[in-house]
Amino acid sequence: MSVPQQPQRVAITGIGAITPIGSGRDGLWLGVRRGRSAVRHLTRFDPGPFRARRAAEIDDFQPTDYLEAKRAKRLDRFSQLAVAAAKQAIEDAHLCLEQHREEVGCYLGSALGGVAYGEQQHLAYLEKGVPGVSPSLALSVFGAAGSTNIAIELDLRGPSSANSNSCASGLMAIGEAVRLIRDGRAPVMLAGGVEAPLAPLTFGSFALIKAMSTTEREPCQASRPFDAQRDGFVMGEGAAMLVLERLDRAQARGAPVLAEVRGYGTTNDAYHMLAPRPDGREAARAIRLALADAQLKPEQVDYVNAHASATPIGDRAEVRAIQAALGAHATRVAVSGTKGLYGHPLGASGAIETAISALAIHEGWVPGTTNLEIPDEDNPLQLIGPRGLACHPRIVLNNAFGFGGINAALVLSAV
Secondary structure, three states, X not given: OOOOOOOOOEEEEEEEEEEOOEEHHHHHHHHHHHOOOOOEEOOOOOOOOXXXXXXXXXXXXXXXXXXXXXXXXXXXXXXHHHHHHHHHHHHHOOOOOOOOOOOOEEEEEOOOOOHHHHHHHHHHHHHHOHHHOOOOHHHOOOOOHHHHHHHHHHOOOOOEEEEOOHHHHHHHHHHHHHHHHHOOOOOEEEEEEEEOOOOHHHHHHHHHOOOEOOOOOOHHHOOOOOEOOOOOEOEEOEEEEEEEXXXXXHXXXXXXXXEEEXXXXXXXXXXXXXXXXXXXXXXXXHHHHHHHHHOOOHHHOOEEEOOOOOOHHHHHHHHHHHHHXXXXXXXXXXXXXXXXXXXXXXXXXXXXXXXXXXXXHHHOEEOOOOOOOOEOOOOOOEEOOOOOEEOOOOEEEEEEEEOOOEEEEEEEEOO
């Protein structure tokens, strides 16, 4: 009788990021440490028809820094960001792919994929007819365009997949890639999330359901996770890709191990397309599943990087979920939400926040909650203020929740 194979341990060895607060592993962390919000008045298009008029835009991204000019021209912004972040992650991990291309794959999450580009092309169609439409349209709008363009650019022939699980997409791509490595199906995976949603109809669709902030405050104060005066999320764009690698393999090649992914859990509220379950019950169960997968107890968690989108009902439900999952420890563990810095880049947010969680472990510092002034009166969590906290978290819980009641949680640890 065969002996069951021990699950492989999974390390994060590289981070690629293109965000409004900085790019690359160092740029992202510098932006987090700086603590300055990138939210401002939206400039990508005229937001005049909508009450929500703020966004977190990336100003300094040049696709030709990562792609040949001809190839860059063929890809929309969604795929450009995906490929750029993937290349950064490979470089950061000092990973040589030459002998492993048939094994290495890519899992990517995005709530909307190339929808914004499709919107732009529809306008071109209305103005110029069929001749005005790019031949690349059909190859750009589907969700897997990002992951397949990464595979083509890097010649990765292993498992490739994309999901569109709303704002949990990026975290779930990472969690599912971890499962592949654990099961011995791939030694290395690229995984993360990408979002490029800043186009009028795409942006406006979220304004119509009153999910986004319409505050009259200064733009940099609009995204207010956990604050009593929060009034909705601020849309952002961004990308984060991680190199996930079998721990023993990473250590053997002397790779920079930033953190270990220990546990993953996911559930669905089965309640409402827009609103989370008010008691946070199923979100709490996702957290408990992740902790059980990690073989850890609630009291071992040192820091919670919360989803904290700054919507009134979302943040309140997450507080209840953390309380239900962690019990008495919920009032003692450090908690913060980082979307006050870079807004809410939808499906990319969970991947960006996984990168931030790994860096919190690696760098020995817990990010603060930008724009947090006064929490809800009934919020018992130990929220970390805007300045952050110097400490050395060994176990970090990272949450991501999406429309449709999609809940996901990852547990990371120091090695």
